[in-house]
Amino acid sequence: xxxxxxxxxxxxxxxxxSVDAMGxxxxxxxxxxxxxxxxxxxxxxGFILHGPEDELAPLVAKRRILADRVVIRHVxxxxxxxxxxxxxxxxxxxxxxxxxxxxxxxxxxxxxxSCGNTGALMxxxxxxxxKVPGVNRPAIAILWPSRNPQGFNVMLDVGADVRADxxxxxxxxxxxxxxxxxxxxxxRPRVGLLNVGTEEHKGRAxxxxxxxxxxxxxxxxxxxxxxxxxxxxxxxxVADVIVTDGFTGNVAIKTGEGTASLxxxxxxxxxxxxxxxxxxxxxxxxxxxxxxxxxDPRRANGGVFLGLNGTVVKSHGGADATGVSAAVKLxxxxxxxxxxxxxxxxxxxxxxxxxxxxGSDDDDRISTK
Amino acid sequence: xxxxxxxxxxxxxxxxxSVDAMGxxxxxxxxxxxxxxxxxxxxxxGFILHGPEDELAPLVAKRRILADRVVIRHVxxxxxxxxxxxxxxxxxxxxxxxxxxxxxxxxxxxxxxSCGNTGALMxxxxxxxxKVPGVNRPAIAILWPSRNPQGFNVMLDVGADVRADxxxxxxxxxxxxxxxxxxxxxxRPRVGLLNVGTEEHKGRAxxxxxxxxxxxxxxxxxxxxxxxxxxxxxxxxVADVIVTDGFTGNVAIKTGEGTASLxxxxxxxxxxxxxxxxxxxxxxxxxxxxxxxxxDPRRANGGVFLGLNGTVVKSHGGADATGVSAAVKLxxxxxxxxxxxxxxxxxxxxxxxxxxxxGSDDDDRISTK
Numbered sequence: 001x002x003x004x005x006x007x008x009x010x011x012x013x014x015x016x017x018s019v020d021a022m023g024x025x026x027x028x029x030x031x032x033x034x035x036x037x038x039x040x041x042x043x044x045x046g047f048i049l050h051g052p053e054d055e056l057a058p059l060v061a062k063r064r065i066l067a068d069r070v071v072i073r074h075v076x077x078x079x080x081x082x083x084x085x086x087x088x089x090x091x092x093x094x095x096x097x098x099x100x101x102x103x104x105x106x107x108x109x110x111x112x113x114s115c116g117n118t119g120a121l122m123x124x125x126x127x128x129x130x131k132v133p134g135v136n137r138p139a140i141a142i143l144w145p146s147r148n149p150q151g152f153n154v155m156l157d158v159g160a161d162v163r164a165d166x167x168x169x170x171x172x173x174x175x176x177x178x179x180x181x182x183x184x185x186x187x188r189p190r191v192g193l194l195n196v197g198t199e200e201h202k203g204r205a206x207x208x209x210x211x212x213x214x215x216x217x218x219x220x221x222x223x224x225x226x227x228x229x230x231x232x233x234x235x236x237x238v239a240d241v242i243v244t245d246g247f248t249g250n251v252a253i254k255t256g257e258g259t260a261s262l263x264x265x266x267x268x269x270x271x272x273x274x275x276x277x278x279x280x281x282x283x284x285x286x287x288x289x290x291x292x293x294x295x296d297p298r299r300a301n302g303g304v305f306l307g308l309n310g311t312v313v314k315s316h317g318g319a320d321a322t323g324v325s326a327a328v329k330l331x332x333x334x335x336x337x338x339x340x341x342x343x344x345x346x347x348x349x350x351x352x353x354x355x356x357x358x359g360s361d362d363d364d365r366i367s368t369k
Numbered sequence: 370x371x372x373x374x375x376x377x378x379x380x381x382x383x384x385x386x387s388v389d390a391m392g393x394x395x396x397x398x399x400x401x402x403x404x405x406x407x408x409x410x411x412x413x414x415g416f417i418l419h420g421p422e423d424e425l426a427p428l429v430a431k432r433r434i435l436a437d438r439v440v441i442r443h444v445x446x447x448x449x450x451x452x453x454x455x456x457x458x459x460x461x462x463x464x465x466x467x468x469x470x471x472x473x474x475x476x477x478x479x480x481x482x483s484c485g486n487t488g489a490l491m492x493x494x495x496x497x498x499x500k501v502p503g504v505n506r507p508a509i510a511i512l513w514p515s516r517n518p519q520g521f522n523v524m525l526d527v528g529a530d531v532r533a534d535x536x537x538x539x540x541x542x543x544x545x546x547x548x549x550x551x552x553x554x555x556x557r558p559r560v561g562l563l564n565v566g567t568e569e570h571k572g573r574a575x576x577x578x579x580x581x582x583x584x585x586x587x588x589x590x591x592x593x594x595x596x597x598x599x600x601x602x603x604x605x606x607v608a609d610v611i612v613t614d615g616f617t618g619n620v621a622i623k624t625g626e627g628t629a630s631l632x633x634x635x636x637x638x639x640x641x642x643x644x645x646x647x648x649x650x651x652x653x654x655x656x657x658x659x660x661x662x663x664x665d666p667r668r669a670n671g672g673v674f675l676g677l678n679g680t681v682v683k684s685h686g687g688a689d690a691t692g693v694s695a696a697v698k699l700x701x702x703x704x705x706x707x708x709x710x711x712x713x714x715x716x717x718x719x720x721x722x723x724x725x726x727x728g729s730d731d732d733d734r735i736s737t738k
Contacts, residue, residue, distance in 0.1 A: 231619065231621065232627035247617070254600025254601040255624045258603055261604070262516065
């Protein structure tokens with residue numbers, strides 16, 4: 001708490017983002033480079049940076065743009081990629097991740113960015129920020145490179161929870177709609193429910209139930225429900241929001257990531273094949289690097305945790321300065337729009353409506369868990 | 370049955386593959402072109418071709434290589450891509466798909482190839498060929514382009530059934546091992562179980578149970594169990610057989626397909642970006658077409674239905690002559706190896722062992738379904 005007096009001076013009139021400087025694969029230097037990039041582009045942004053002061057202070061001092069824009073909050077400890085979420089929940093106090101979340105909990109910052117361990121970040125986010133009333137399972141939403149005019153679809157859940165029942169899937173639709181509206185300027189997002197076929201009779205029982213619930217709520221929540229979509233539609237242009245359970249979503253993004261990585265190595269091989277293709281490679285180098293980045297869903301600028309009292313953006317563990325800066329931009333934009341509050345209001349009104357409509361059914365559902 | 374006398378003359382000493390000439394997107398001409406390609410390469414192969422004789426006879430007559438190698442089995446009707454599996458099971462008699470399966474059921478052919486409707490083909494295969502004793506749910510296995518020395522992983526189930534419990538997943542491991550050994554010359558395949566993380570405590574309950582079962586059977590069934598694998602490992606080189614339920618597997622292959630298709634269009638765009646990259650595109654055209662095909666799991670040479678009394682190869686609905694020929698080659702190779710019988714024996718011995726070990730547990734499991 002030694003930073004507080006500085007902070008009030010430094011951050012006047014700015015939107016403050018709380019940044020976990022530790023936990024990324026490349027260490028704090030890349031994180032500081034990333035926030036410097038953001039600071040250059042955006043005069044209305046300030047930072048609270050969490051980590052060991054002796055490491056962070058020299059890195060911040062080197063960047064003139066960060067003078068008076070960054071408060072360092074000293075903590076000694078770091079959550080590593082191998083730490084189990086349950087351990088971190090018990091012993092995580094004093095880590096940079098915990099401290100970064102507490103800055104939002106205490107109202108000092110409007111959003112958190114961390115490159116750290118996803119499972120631990122979700123567990124600590126639930127512990128420190130708590131779930132929004134009416135949300136049973138928070139979700140992780142990512143931007144998936146697609147053929148949409150905006151270049152991305154929002155897909156959720158990609159790994160917060162391995163289970164999701166029909167009510168959870170409805171909440172994902174509501175939260176995904178709210179996120180898409182606030183991050184992408186799409187007034188009435190198209191929502192699709194991921195299944196093994198587009199016919200209504202296909203798939204698991206909870207998906208048929210979710211299909212009915214999401215269709216019912218389309219009017220009040222102001223989205224267009226396009227029904228079931230398939231894996232091939234994820235990078236397509238039939239929906240803006242793809243709703244699925246965290247098990248399927250996680251397998252899908254990692255499959256996309258693996259395919260993108262196979263493309264990268266296959267491209268290298270393809271261009272080593274002949275003399276002509278070596279020349280082609282030289283000529284095409286820039287275009288192809290752009291492509292390889294574009295198709296990898298894990299390279300997009302960050303997953304957002306939805307359903308919590310506060311905005312948490314998870315940047316890729318291997319993010320470079322540009323990646324960190326993109327995650328910061330997303331957190332800033334969502335904070336500016338008052339997104340966390342809008343989402344809470346949206347979920348609350350839908351829950352009320354569902355309860356009105358279903359009477360005691362909803363209680364039954366919850367009690368059987 | 371008018372073809373029978375010809376057939377015995379034509380097919381002496383050959384392995385006969387039963388081919389559904391109808392149902393593919395491109396019609397019978399492409400199928401006939403595909404079997405002609407196979408006939409050119411392989412003197413030991415013969416065909417029974419199912420479909421309307423007036424359409425098929427002129428197509429066959431045009432290919433000299435097919436003289437005395439093809440028996441046409443006349444049927445009027447065709448299963449379309451829009452037909453529901455349940456309808457086809459009731460009314461499918463007299464279709465080319467039904468007739469193609471019956472040729473294997475009656476012992477006239479050693480395997481079936483069809484480009485038709487996957488759901489209908491699986492439903493009819495179960496109806497006409499029946500499940501191997503001990504198999505609860507048959508599975509569809511595909512070859513997924515990967516970094517393995519053989520260039521492919523085997524993944525199953527990719528859509529025969531949306532559910533799979535721990536015992537089903539064990540059977541998929543056994544069947545996938547048997548298939549890999551017979552189609553790829555890998556003596557001791559590495560088996561991985563698809564999950565959201567590689568730590569043993571992660572994922573759904575049935576996956577933890579399956580993990581234990583598959584580990585237990587590794588010795589007797591002679592595979593190496595590498596434990597949990599993730600989506601990013603599907604196109605990788607950590608396993609030869611990837612085991613998952615048909616819901617997750619189906620989403621994964623369609624995600625791979627969608628990503629491959631996004632790559633194709635992004636490549637086109639990338640090469641339209643500048644004058645230099647247009648030249649690069651010209652130079653690199655062949656390499657890039659090879660790549661686009663290579664990364665698409667649905668373009669590989671066919672899904673195989675495992676767990677039935679007979680070999681059924683499902684070729685892609687949009688397959689060209691090369692694709693049909695690759696599916697025929699796969700059916701031939703599996704027939705030559707006596708694959709269907711080996712798989713049945715493998716499953717039977719594992720079921721016996723499991724029953725010995727578990728006593729009445731196995732009966733409980735089946736009765737609770």
